[in-house]
Amino acid sequence: MKRIFLSVIVFIFFGINEVLAQCAMCRATVENNVNNGEAGIAPGLNYGILYLFAAPYLLVMIIAYFWYRQSKKQKRSRSFKDLIANSRNN
Template identity: 55%
Template sequence: MKKLIILFFFTVAGGLHEVAAQCAMCRTTLENNFSNGHAGIAAGINTGILYLLCIPYLAVGILGYLWYKSSRNGGKELTDSITAG
């Protein structure tokens, strides 16, 4: 399980440099705002993009972990009931 978590972390961390690429309209807006001295807007949009990227993976990861723990506990209860019966 630890190997899977480490692999997932490095996969996500390795793909973060590609997150900086935005659509053409966003890129144009950010370049215009940055050239006009509004660098905070660009940072906010980039943070929003990272937020939108991470939330679905985090949700799927949490659900997968809960499902894994639930299936392990269910299997243990099943084997306990078979050996006790």
């Protein structure tokens, strides 16, 4: 689990330049607004794109975490029941 988490952090750290590049149409819109003297939309657009990019991955990671935690809890419960059953048989 630690290895996966570390891999995700490294991927995010080294991939941040590509993430900040955005799409061509958004870039053209921002450049057009900057040329017209309206620079206020650019940061909001960048953060909106990053939010839309990150939201599905974050949701999948949260679901996977709870699934992993639940399966670990069930496995621990099963092994405890097996331990009790074995102790009664002996």
